[in-house]
Amino acid sequence: MTAGVLAASLALAATVSAGTASARATARDGAIPLGQGYMGAGYLQDGKSFAPDTRHLQLDAQGIASPNVTYPAGIDVSHYQGTINWTSVKSAGIQFAFIKATESTTYKDPDFSANYLNAYNAKVIRGAYHFARPDLSSGATQATYFAANGGAWSADGLTLPGMLDLEGGCYGKSTSAMQSWILDFYTTYKAKTGRDILIYTSPSWWNSCTGGWSGMYSKSPLVVANWTTAASPSIPSGFPYWTFWQYTDSGSVSGISGAVDRDRFSADSSRLVALANNTP
Template identity: 40%
Template sequence: MARDREPLRRARMLAASAAVLALGGTALAEIPVSAASKPKGHDVSSHQKNVDWRKAKNKGARFVYVKATESHTYRNPYYSQQHNGSREVGIVRGAYHFAVPHTSSGKAQAAHFVRNGGGWRSDGWTLPPAVDLEHNPYGGNKCYGLSKSTMVAWIHSFSDEVKRRTGRRPVIYTTTLWWNECTGKSRAFGSNHPLWLARYNSTPGPLPAGWSYWTIWQFDNGSGSLPGDQNLFNGSTDRLKRFARG
């Protein structure tokens, strides 16, 4: 098992939030007024440790994504408590993988992910698997040293293996800036991969190339009422359940 990298990622996320503020943006702790009617959710990792799920639900959590894996070796040691505990109190939940594309192939990381929590079943309570694609948090090139075409090929490889093993294409978590820069504004994924957009502001803003619609919006990076990062689902609670069922 690889060492726990979450404190490093958390520091990077906080730095990113500070950068947003410096550029005139807004790091939000509360739901934007324009999206207040949408189901509220969050995402957690080992940084949150053992989560009080009953409290989270009482504060409005309707869905959650739990970090399962990173690269091809790391597993979240709190995954079972987080993934199973959220389901036990009636929260729709799913698993995500933090991609580190320069360490191993997309196929290898997808296989590691699915074997360690990234599966899916059509029960109405399990969100489709998700892959986190963002700036390299460990120094060096933000695109992990990969060319645009190689990055696109890596994502295809990851997606194809997840689809082969689970029957669902993964949700893609990213920022517009990272996607457009590191994939060369690829439009190859928007038609069949739900978008989980990260943008800490009062509106989602411009979407990455290829998408015309966001499915999940991460609008705050840890200062809200729910454990971890704050998210919204772009639809009703019934639609959230249908999205989980596939």
């Protein structure tokens, strides 16, 4: 890492509150305590690294990784971001957001309801996500909890189908057992909402924990975690293409204090709206 990149990274990190930074570090450094999972949290578990696979960010003067793209820009948030001014977020050009709703079958993010409503009122297309804990209960049980606590879908043009956040280690499951758990979640969620679940994961997690399974690519749009300023991300085996791309955890957006994950969509705004509305 160059001195300039290091300085920019340190300056950006300093804007995050000490309590929030400490909690995020705890989640990333080992096993993830219940309630502390978020998109990008699960880097080291079971003695393996599950980091997004290309961590060679080329930061600008403000320490922000920004691929030169024209497709819709997005973010993903949880209670770690604190109070968010969604009107400012929308004015900054953010068109969509993934918002943490639930984890396992007992935890609901304390800021979910406010974020979900305020994003809607600001006309930001948003979707809820569930942080998977395959070690604690079945996929069907967690899908049922998610659908009943923020993960439902409505054809209002501003609601994306729910997303399953898969990271944080293999939770002691074999690749076949993990495949079964994911399919169980998918089947139950679709039965309750009528929509295919989005899948968020990194190449390293999917390839290690499912064996590069191809069983979901025709069912679930891929949200790939791959932190790089390359023209396109690396994707897991078993998926021929990506739909959303989380390209950095070191972004900055007006209306949010501190760092935030930045995302982009793979097509134009009309296709984003079509995905929200479940139309061809």
